[in-house]
Amino acid sequence: MSLQQRTTRDLQERLATGLDRHDELLACFDFDGTLAPIVDDPERARPLPAAERALERLDSHEDVTTAIVSGRALADVSRRVDGPSVYGGNHGLELARDDSVAVHPVAQKRSRLVERCCAVLEERLEDVSGCRVENKRLTGTVHVRHVSRELVPVVEQETRAVVDRIGDGDLECSHGKAILEFGPRVPWTKGDAVSLLRSKQARDPFVLYVGDDVTDETVFRRLGPNGLGVAVGRATETAASCQVRSPRAVAHLLDWLVDATAGRFE
Numbered sequence: 001m002s003l004q005q006r007t008t009r010d011l012q013e014r015l016a017t018g019l020d021r022h023d024e025l026l027a028c029f030d031f032d033g034t035l036a037p038i039v040d041d042p043e044r045a046r047p048l049p050a051a052e053r054a055l056e057r058l059d060s061h062e063d064v065t066t067a068i069v070s071g072r073a074l075a076d077v078s079r080r081v082d083g084p085s086v087y088g089g090n091h092g093l094e095l096a097r098d099d100s101v102a103v104h105p106v107a108q109k110r111s112r113l114v115e116r117c118c119a120v121l122e123e124r125l126e127d128v129s130g131c132r133v134e135n136k137r138l139t140g141t142v143h144v145r146h147v148s149r150e151l152v153p154v155v156e157q158e159t160r161a162v163v164d165r166i167g168d169g170d171l172e173c174s175h176g177k178a179i180l181e182f183g184p185r186v187p188w189t190k191g192d193a194v195s196l197l198r199s200k201q202a203r204d205p206f207v208l209y210v211g212d213d214v215t216d217e218t219v220f221r222r223l224g225p226n227g228l229g230v231a232v233g234r235a236t237e238t239a240a241s242c243q244v245r246s247p248r249a250v251a252h253l254l255d256w257l258v259d260a261t262a263g264r265f266e
């Protein structure tokens with residue numbers, strides 16, 4: 001049996017145990033690199049159709065709540081994928097659930113600073129071939145996937161200088177996959193967003209979180225014994241307890257979950 005098969009079986013066993021012990025499931029997913037394969041152009045990222053279909057079916061179970069918690073802006077991620085009942089954008093700084101949207105109040109106030117940084121960086125980095133600035137209002141992203149290797153440190157230095165000057169301590173930078181991001185310096189992460197969702201469930205749910213990037217680690221670290229973290233990809237350092245190889249494997253996991261939850265919790 002290959003390691004991958006063993007890992008998949010172990011993951012399914014752990015999930016089945018979690019489902020047996022709880023009356024509800026809160027299943028949360030990151031978007032890029034998890035439901036949608038990583039692509040060169042962020043505008044072209046799409047969820048795998050199989051994943052989207054399974055997500056919709058999973059969410060239709062009355063004791064299952066599904067959520068997407070993404071680094072993208074809420075308006076962006078919610079138009080890219082159908083199915084979940086909750087959407088979190090900007091790494092959880094904005095949350096749409098029960099027909100209302102909650103925005104972190106400090107992030108809201110600092111969005112002016114973020115927008116100013118984006119405008120300045122768009123101008124300053126205009127001549128750097130392959131560089132792109134994504135203005136997500138509450139946070140900003142500088143994409144360097146297509147920037148030549150020797151220019152990446154220059155882009156990073158420029159970004160940090162602009163964010164430090166305009167933010168004056170109220171903004172901070174972080175890294176992701178071939179991106180540099182900046183946003184409000186606030187103690188609020190994807191981990192806090194998922195904890196909030198968990199606390200809003202009627203009964204203490206079993207929590208599944210699947211993600212592939214640095215910010216997803218903030219969730220893995222907080223899941224505890226009544227949750228299961230699944231890292232996507234081959235990261236060697238992760239707080240997740242299970243790993244799957246790719247978004248295609250996530251789609252398979254979702255299919256398995258649809259079958260595993262059917263007829264349970266009743």
Ligand SMILES: O=P(O)(O)OC[C@H]1O[C@H](O[C@H]2O[C@H](CO)[C@@H](O)[C@H](O)[C@H]2O)[C@H](O)[C@@H](O)[C@@H]1O
Pocket residue numbers: 030031032033037038039040041042043045069070071072073134136141143145176177178179181213215
């Ligand atoms: O939390 P996520 O849903 O994973 O969002 C993280 C960032 O995803 C996007 O960038 C990443 O995906 C792009 C498309 O595959 C890829 O080109 C880029 O290199 C990746 O970093 C998105 O554009 C960012 O705003 C999100 O923060």
